[in-house]
Amino acid sequence: MTAWSERMLIERIREASKGSADGLITSIGDDCCEIFSSGSFLISTDSLIDSIHFNRSFHPPHLLGRKSIAVNLSDIAAMGGRPRFVLLSLSLPENLEWEWIAAWLDGALEILNEYDCMLIGGDTVKSKELGITVTVLGEPVGDSAIYRTGAKDGDTIWVSGPLGSAGAGLALLSCDHLQPVSADKAVFDALLKAHLNPVPKIALGLALARSGHVSSMQDISDGLATDMAHICKASGVLALIHAERLPYLPELQIAADQLEMEIEDLILRAGEDYQLLFTVKKGQETLFRQSLRETEPGIFKIGEISSGNGVFLKKKSKIEEISFQGYEH
Numbered sequence: 001m002t003a004w005s006e007r008m009l010i011e012r013i014r015e016a017s018k019g020s021a022d023g024l025i026t027s028i029g030d031d032c033c034e035i036f037s038s039g040s041f042l043i044s045t046d047s048l049i050d051s052i053h054f055n056r057s058f059h060p061p062h063l064l065g066r067k068s069i070a071v072n073l074s075d076i077a078a079m080g081g082r083p084r085f086v087l088l089s090l091s092l093p094e095n096l097e098w099e100w101i102a103a104w105l106d107g108a109l110e111i112l113n114e115y116d117c118m119l120i121g122g123d124t125v126k127s128k129e130l131g132i133t134v135t136v137l138g139e140p141v142g143d144s145a146i147y148r149t150g151a152k153d154g155d156t157i158w159v160s161g162p163l164g165s166a167g168a169g170l171a172l173l174s175c176d177h178l179q180p181v182s183a184d185k186a187v188f189d190a191l192l193k194a195h196l197n198p199v200p201k202i203a204l205g206l207a208l209a210r211s212g213h214v215s216s217m218q219d220i221s222d223g224l225a226t227d228m229a230h231i232c233k234a235s236g237v238l239a240l241i242h243a244e245r246l247p248y249l250p251e252l253q254i255a256a257d258q259l260e261m262e263i264e265d266l267i268l269r270a271g272e273d274y275q276l277l278f279t280v281k282k283g284q285e286t287l288f289r290q291s292l293r294e295t296e297p298g299i300f301k302i303g304e305i306s307s308g309n310g311v312f313l314k315k316k317s318k319i320e321e322i323s324f325q326g327y328e329h
Helices: 006-016 061-077 098-114 165-174 179-183 185-196 202-211 224-235 251-259 263-269 285-291
Strands: 024-026 042-049 081-092 118-126 131-140 156-159 214-219 238-242 276-280 300-306 310-315 318-321
Touching (some): 042 061, 061 081, 061 098, 061 202, 061 214, 081 202, 098 118, 165 251, 165 263, 202 214, 202 285, 224 263, 224 276, 224 310, 251 263
Antiparallel strands (some): 081 131, 156 276, 214 276, 238 300, 310 318
């Protein structure tokens, strides 16, 4: 295996990041990058630590590179923005193989290219633990970004796709004793991909922002129960979720049975689905559906907003509070 050096890595990034973009004045090569904007910027940053946020024993470096960027792009999508620029800071053990680093970087650059987002700077240091910090800058579209604070009594609650997949994928990958996982991998392929290679909902986030019918939004990173509670707390409202409306893939039940887990826990409390969770303004549901007709996203109405506080789940005739029952950092 080839040893790495900071100079090798910087040169590799510099060569891969050549080019220009609207608003970029100067990029890698000076002490700072310089950008120009006539409006506001959306800025998000996330840190991923080896053995805490990812596991190198089953997460291929190329896919981890993609995911490291995707989780930040999802934050921009959650506010109805377009990602533009990325800053990357890496803390790398001295004995980490260059081949692993190169494969990780290939994945990161690949997804940046897919979303027309440019790596413009960052930092690298040697450390005992592998750590990855990504900062993304984006621009809102429409009149302004979409916040968590806009949900109101009478709004309806929606999600952009199936829930619980990433949590099930992680559990399957983490359970060495489950032989069927390797034997029947094709059955669980979508669940495994949901964890290893999540897809940020950039196009949908932009469409929702342009529609003018969305009152609040965020992405689902810590589980529906917790992320809906963030919106409710910020907006000062109550959410009622209908259990029978919650979308999930058919193979999720098979995975839950093999993992000896409750499917409800995966759907409500498992994190990293990176679906968009949003509310549609009262009385605008028909117009909202018409505005998204061309994009035809697989979106699902799962509940309603009313006055009060907290998140409640309705199962048949039973109602229980589920506020902040997802992942805690």
